[in-house]
Amino acid sequence: MGFLMARRTGRRPGNPDTRESILASARETFAEKGYDGASIRAIATGAGVDPALVHHYFGTKDKLFLAAMRAPLDPAELIDAAADGDRAEVGTRFVRLFLRIWDGPGGAAGVALLRSAVGAEWTTTLFREFVVTQILRRAVPKLGLGDEQGPLRITLAASQMVGIAMARYVIKVEPLASAPSEVIVAAVGPSVQRYLVGDLPGVFDQSEPSRVR
Amino acid sequence: MGFLMARRTGRRPGNPDTRESILASARETFAEKGYDGASIRAIATGAGVDPALVHHYFGTKDKLFLAAMRAPLDPAELIDAAADGDRAEVGTRFVRLFLRIWDGPGGAAGVALLRSAVGAEWTTTLFREFVVTQILRRAVPKLGLGDEQGPLRITLAASQMVGIAMARYVIKVEPLASAPSEVIVAAVGPSVQRYLVGDLPGVFDQSEPSRVR
DNA sequence: CCAGGAATTCATCTACCGTTGAGTTCAACA
DNA sequence: TGTTGAACTCAACGGTAGATGAATTCCTGG
Helix, strand or coil: CCCCCCCCCCCCCCCHHHHHHHHHHHHHHHHHHHHHHCCHHHHHHHHCCCHHHHHHHHCCHHHHHHHHHHCCCCCHHHHHHHHCCCHHHHHHHHHHHHHHHHHCCCHHHHHHHHHHHCCCHHHHHHHHHHHHHHHHHHHHHHCCCCCCCHHHHHHHHHHHHHHHHHHHHHHCCCCCCCCCHHHHHHHHHHHHHHHHHCCCCCCCCCCCCCCCC | CCCCCCCCCCCCCCCHHHHHHHHHHHHHHHHHHHHHHCCHHHHHHHHCCCHHHHHHHHCCHHHHHHHHHHCCCCCHHHHHHHHCCCHHHHHHHHHHHHHHHHHCCCHHHHHHHHHHHCCCHHHHHHHHHHHHHHHHHHHHHHCCCCCCCHHHHHHHHHHHHHHHHHHHHHHCCCCCCCCCHHHHHHHHHHHHHHHHHCCCCCCCCCCCCCCCC
């Protein structure tokens, strides 16, 4: 029991890729099968390792799911990128960036999160917390919206994006699933624009912060 | 072996409510836990019967799920009711009827379907078929849309409604979850209106069927 | 060279799942 | 009243899930 406890001995991790390949297999399998349908055994097989190794690295299936969802879901840059620039095109810009991410390799993680978020109850509350803390609290001040109108505006826009994600990437209903992304940008952009900074007559009595149109 | 085979003998069903209480418990449990998370044992307990009785009535879990989803999901009347009337307000009218159904007791079945639709794969394809056959093929002629624009317009509107259902009834994110329905109608109605019969510049080069605006 | 500890695997435990089939109760007919 | 057949229960089977802990390999620091 040397008291130089700060120094660790023993084998340094020879294959740090193994942990990452487990995470990759987990993301893929969660996206395909959902949380319940994705078994640890299948994830381990997909990564070419023993199921017990998954537990060795991540403990429980819940923690594995959280670890798999952590990295690829940082909407901060998306919000920042969409918020910077002309306020009159923030909706279109946001939809374009959103589709670029989901059409890319990161989309699998999004599908996994969406699939699993509605499966069990604890993942649903997790997803709700994620939306509130990571999106609402970040986007409201970033877009200069008041605390009165802001949350409803953001959630309205978010509901439209969730709907697009569901229809295009999860349910895969045609012609939405294989439409060019710019078609969707042109169609949905104005709606998001109106939700975020446009007039919502009948929702708010005309107040100050938006005479964009 | 009398050849008057049309006549049945024996005990007439004494408790036809049992079957319905199983269906009710199934809808509730499916809505809470999703398809995988809802066990037949839990459904039976919720209905106060033996698990084997569920199989006696419905055969397999799949058939029970289909039976539980069948009745409350007939969008025909919703589509008909929304399509009849002034074309300039079809979007608002549709959103209003949609929310009326989901805010009512039938909403639990909708949540169950949505939760389960993304869980397993066969339920996803089932949901896709449901959307295509029950909504697309019905709504496109009913709204007088062409085969070129119609499907995309309908799926765009459907994506917005799915997003609202997810945000308001599944994820339950505030302030959308507890907002008065008329607020959502006022906010979302114009978007659906534009998707269905409005101009979509950049999506279709202006053709004939919509100078509603 | 040697000892320690991380990386990895094997066999196994416990629990719950959907499903089955035999058995029991009991109202309605002949 | 005796028979029928539906409503309903009990006990169990086979399968698979997540999780555990001991055993094995093998790099690495001393």
